[in-house]
Amino acid sequence: MIIIVNIISSMAIAFYFEWRTALSTIGLIPLILLSQIIHMGVAYGFTGTKNKIFDESAQILNESVINIKTVLSLGST
Numbered sequence: 841m842i843i844i845v846n847i848i849s850s851m852a853i854a855f856y857f858e859w860r861t862a863l864s865t866i867g868l869i870p871l872i873l874l875s876q877i878i879h880m881g882v883a884y885g886f887t888g889t890k891n892k893i894f895d896e897s898a899q900i901l902n903e904s905v906i907n908i909k910t911v912l913s914l915g916s917t
Contacts, residue, residue: 847869851865851866
């Protein structure tokens with residue numbers, strides 16, 4: 841919703857100051873939107889990879905703590 845408001849308000853300002861530049865910008869809006877969609881897809885892809893790495897590291901940490909507790913409970917000095 842905010843993106844739509846930003847586009848409309850920026851186009852209104854552009855038409856007020858320089859209508860020729862505003863018309864050329866209207867032609868570029870599909871390209872800008874396409875690049876944003878690609879950017880969001882890449883960002884969400886990295887998020888999934890990062891979550892997998894964090895899950896694996898949390899599992900290793902959990903096992904380490906459990907193993908330390910096991911060794912200490914056996915009374916090693």
